[in-house]
Amino acid sequence: MLSIKNVSKKYSNDFTALSNFNLELEGGVIGLLGANGAGKSTLMKMIATVSKPSEGIITWKGHDIHKNGDELRHDLGYLPQSFGVFPNLTAVEFLKYMAALKGINMKKAITRISELIDLLNLNEVANKRIGNYSGGMKQRIGIAQALLNDPKIIIFDEPTVGLDPNERMNFRNLINSLSKDKIIILSTHIVSDVESSAEKIVLMNNGKLICFCKNEELLNSLEGNVWEYLTQESELEDIKNKYITGNIIRRNEGMVVRIISETKPKSEAVNVQATLEDAYIYYTSGKRGRNIE
Template structure:
């Protein structure tokens, strides 16, 4: 399966939110990485046909999704940043309701809902009202509803915002487990969401496609751009003003800084192995990486 974005642009008035985006996706997990305001959510909403592009097109297996219309929508699952859950519904009832909207017959829906509640670890809570659920549990209900039609393209937009580390890991592992034979697009500004599971990372910045490559290749491009430097307490402010500082660790013999810089910051600096947090900081300056 191939999902291709061709010369996609989106404007809101005079504001260009997406600028001539060209991307190709195949089966597997893709991390759509960018700071808030980079155009990630707009791209996601165009891919699920909630928004229309100003120009350009999206093609699935050689067919324009505009022409495929309902046939395309039947192939996608979507978890937006904020999903509207009926707080008085139990998890089971909510999923049965969504299943009916997606055209599943009652017997098929019952079987699928039970399967998905098991998959997301909510079987024992199936009769509990979703209004009593934690944020992580609500997101698990959200991913379950997105999977009801067994989508070939699954799009999740900022799914772990506000979740604790344990729920983030659970969600990440779940996406990895269900990625076989489908395209999974995970939009995020939290690098730990895509660590270990993304086969490729797509970097958006101010509406433009900056990079698209395998994580190892992207990190390889940061070789000799990430440095450790030992400084004194009195030099700290100076270095923070001059360089992108990823980490500050106080040692017995001084302060160790992790610096992202195209050139060696000082003669005694030592090159170190880059990670995804360094990648984010390299492209997005001092934005939150979490």
Template sequence: MKLTFNNLSMTYGKNQILNGLTTECHSGELIGLLGPNGAGKTTLIKLLATLASPTGGDVLLDGTSIVAHPNVMRKQLGYLPQQVPYLPNLTAREYLTYIAAIKHVPKTQTKPQIENLLSQMHLQATGNKRIKDFSGGMRQRVGIAATLLNDPQIIIADEPTAGLDPEERVSLRNIFAELANDHLVIIATHIVSDIEAIATNLLLIQAGQFRYDGTPADLLKRSTGTVWEYRVDDNHLPANLNKGARSLIQRADGIHVREIAAHTPSQLAKPVAADLEEACLGVFKGVIQL
């Protein structure tokens, strides 16, 4: 299954939200859609979910326009919005039965699908408890189970780990990684650690345009020579730490600064390997030229 963005644009009034987005995504990929707040991630997700129509360009699913024929996408789509709508007084099984009816899952398949998904999401033992009594992570897993009813081939999640504790975030990442074996999974987030270990491809979006389209490994390779580390005294901390291109690390020998820069920021600085968050930040700051 192939999803093609063809010069996709979106304008609200005089504001250009998306500008000429072009790329291809395929089954078996987990795409990390990364960008700062206001970059256009949520708008793009709404277009892919056919909740809005672009003002320019198109999106093709296996060659068919989802703008002209939205049901082509809707039949294949599992969409997990940032705020999952819940009916708190229903149990997980009751809620999934309700969603199955909305999705027109055949009655003969409803119960087997629900039980399989509850097992997959590690919710079988709590399937008869009311959703209002669930933790945030358990509610997200119910939301993913609802998303996967009727076996959609494309799964889109918008900020799926917002508000979850570290253990719950790891659990969700593992679920998405497993799904990406035979589905197309797109995760929109501004938290690099959410997709660092599982993304096969990255789409970095800023000001409505793709700044990078490729693999995490290639981005890290391109970041060589853009991250520097040096030690400073407590009384000589660099100014403007809040500009976003520097971070402080407390080590046994004192405070170390890691800085993203095209050239050495200090005579004491030595080049170090970038992590993925630094590489992404280097793109957004214009330090890494692509």
């Protein structure tokens, strides 16, 4: 239903933030993973029609969204990465204002606003000025406004920034409760946020698509290539220069280092189960020696 064909984005300073991107999305949760500057927000802004591709075409239900974006915008819920709110309004006032902008019938909007306030645990602050909210509470208002119109396509750019662990879990549950026929695209660097909820992962690096695949495919591609062994702190620098390293855990007896490598890095190294974080580190690292199969 959402099709991205040969899309590139060159900014006015001639910098290419996205090169020749191709994706076909139908339904379900899609996790956009990539380092800072990978081009996640650039892609999301173009899908949300707030920015135009320099080349290529994005279609929704078969129509070019940059020729006529009305249909897409009607079906869209969007949380931009930097989401500004009006500090003098309360949550309820702000959400009513957004509902009016979206052309939602006010009676319907009021019911929906009270549902969303509940879902996002904002009851206690619903009638207080947003200016006095914590960062995580403001973020939850941003999530709520994106869901006001029961959108068919939802774009969340870094939705979990500033959320505490309970609220992150609540957000994951909220995503999982949304119907499966919606397209939900969410970007994050917190790999665990998409590990459980995203059916598919778009992994990107330096504006290029590395893979669009299922979680399991990414994990399978690293099978047998993730290792751990105990080492000393003095060895770490060398190891990091030589290998792609993941988590390093300090123990009484030394440091347990996690390495992603096609060959066994040391005789005592043992194979461990790959995680999505390993895949992210491996495929976005300049050191990797091969492409995903």
